[in-house]
Amino acid sequence: xxxxxxxLTLAYACVARKDLIALQNTPGPQTVEWIxxxxxxxxxxxxxxxxxxxxxxxxxHPVAMTPNALTAPQQxxxxxxxxxxxxxxxxxxxxxxxxxxxxxxTLPQTKDTLEQRLRQYLREVVVNVRFVNFRITVLGEVNxxxxxxxxxxxxxxxxxxxxxxxxxxxxxxxxxxxxREQNGQRIYTRVNLQTSDVFSSPVYYLQQxxxxxxxxxxxxxxxxxxxxxxxxxxxxxxxxxxxxLIALFR
Numbered sequence: 001x002x003x004x005x006x007x008l009t010l011a012y013a014c015v016a017r018k019d020l021i022a023l024q025n026t027p028g029p030q031t032v033e034w035i036x037x038x039x040x041x042x043x044x045x046x047x048x049x050x051x052x053x054x055x056x057x058x059x060x061h062p063v064a065m066t067p068n069a070l071t072a073p074q075q076x077x078x079x080x081x082x083x084x085x086x087x088x089x090x091x092x093x094x095x096x097x098x099x100x101x102x103x104x105x106t107l108p109q110t111k112d113t114l115e116q117r118l119r120q121y122l123r124e125v126v127v128n129v130r131f132v133n134f135r136i137t138v139l140g141e142v143n144x145x146x147x148x149x150x151x152x153x154x155x156x157x158x159x160x161x162x163x164x165x166x167x168x169x170x171x172x173x174x175x176x177x178x179x180r181e182q183n184g185q186r187i188y189t190r191v192n193l194q195t196s197d198v199f200s201s202p203v204y205y206l207q208q209x210x211x212x213x214x215x216x217x218x219x220x221x222x223x224x225x226x227x228x229x230x231x232x233x234x235x236x237x238x239x240x241x242x243x244x245l246i247a248l249f250r
Contacts, residue, residue, distance in 0.1 A: 036106045037131075037153045037207045040182075041090055044083035044132040045102070045110070049118065051125045059095050059118065083132040096121065107131070107153070136206055138164035140214035141171035155206050157191065157198065161214075167193075172217040178203040179211040 039045065049059040061082045084092040090103025097117050102110050107129050114127045136155065137147045143165030157178070161167060176191040180203065189203045198204060 043086045048128045134208045137211045141168045177213040
């Protein structure tokens with residue numbers, strides 16, 4: 001009876017081993033489909049036009065400092081400052097060309113659109129387009145919560161959690177909340193990391209400005225919900241162990 005009572009007392013203060021393991025039923029080979037992110041209002045694009053130096057000069061931002069002289073954070077800040085902000089109408093204001101509608105286009109499509117328009121002025125032109133503010137935010141029961149800048153738009157939910165230092169022991173792995181704003185709507189999706197369904201989830205591949213929230217499990221909630229209850233629970237557990245040891249060694 002004493003052991004049973006001790007077990008019940010400590011039940012909510014412990015995390016079961018099975019609750020710490022993700023992807024418990026990994027599947028066989030699967031076809032992976034990545035949908036390339038599209039440009040959305042609020043995005044900032046880095047656009048560089050390459051070609052003969054003098055003809056392309058009007059289509060590029062003048063930069064006072066050479067990129068090689070800048071640290072990585074300084075370079076990123078400069079790119080944000082010189083980047084092209086997509087306004088609420090889904091347009092960027094590009095030198096000479098004026099307002100260009102880019103919302104809903106992928107980066108390759110944006111590149112093709114610009115090159116076609118620029119060929120009216122330039123014979124030889126190559127355009128490079130990438131996101132400057134491709135960021136994801138990871139909150140909750142992870143070891144390093146925060147907002148992370150991603151250099152490549154191809155990033156998965158698992159990679160994002162890895163960047164955040166992995167899940168803490170008190171993370172609820174069965175109910176990860178994913179939040180995405182798309183076409184003026186906020187979309188909420190729940191993901192269970194303990195099953196292979198995560199790989200077929202529509203949010204397995206992330207898009208810019210996605211938010212991931214990892215909620216605490218029952219053990220963490222019970223531990224912080226009431227400090228007095230927590231102290232009583234731990235004290236009772238210690239006293240139970242002492243009582244058990246006295247009973248065994250009499």
